[in-house]
Amino acid sequence: MKVLPFGDVALLVEVDGLPEVLALAAAVRTAQPAGVLDVVPAARTVLLTVRPGTDLAALRRTVVGLPLDPASVREGATVEIPVTYDGPDLAEVARLTGLDESEVVAAHAGTPWRIAFGGFAPGFAYLTGGDERLRVPRRAAPRTAVPTGAVGLAEEFSGIYPRPSPGGWQLIGSTEARLWDPDRDPPALLEPGGWVRFVVEGT
16 A cells, blocks of 8 residues: 555555455554544555545545455445446447357346446446456447447456546447436436446336
């Protein structure tokens, strides 16, 4: 673990990988150190934002002393996402994985995905821990426009586009689930530490 200053009101904690990120974020939320306003996990870092005037040196000592046991991370809530598996890259993903299209669908919907961290756009969550057979590269040529609700794969991740945007993920389906709603508390449907289970639409 490496704890770095991040301006006057934040610390950036670097760890080995996603299991440690989830463990550290859970440990900080449980410990509730004085002054911490927000815990923002990423792929290999956790950003802690704090109130102005917070003693960053004391917070650093607290963070370094937290137990970091990925195996002890508490189970989060599961969100079910209905998906219509009609994506334009479904056949390509089947080719890349050596599965047929129905096997791609079964693999994607058959394993729960961990909500690891958010990024890219409000409501976008990087989902990890799915079926290992679905690891595929990003598209060689990203699309200039991906529609809202597109469900995609890229490397070890799955994700859902919360709004129209450019993107290079392999698109295998679509959902009507609303990923970001500013009038909802919290606005993001998918919160880090929880789980997603994809459900084949119509089943």
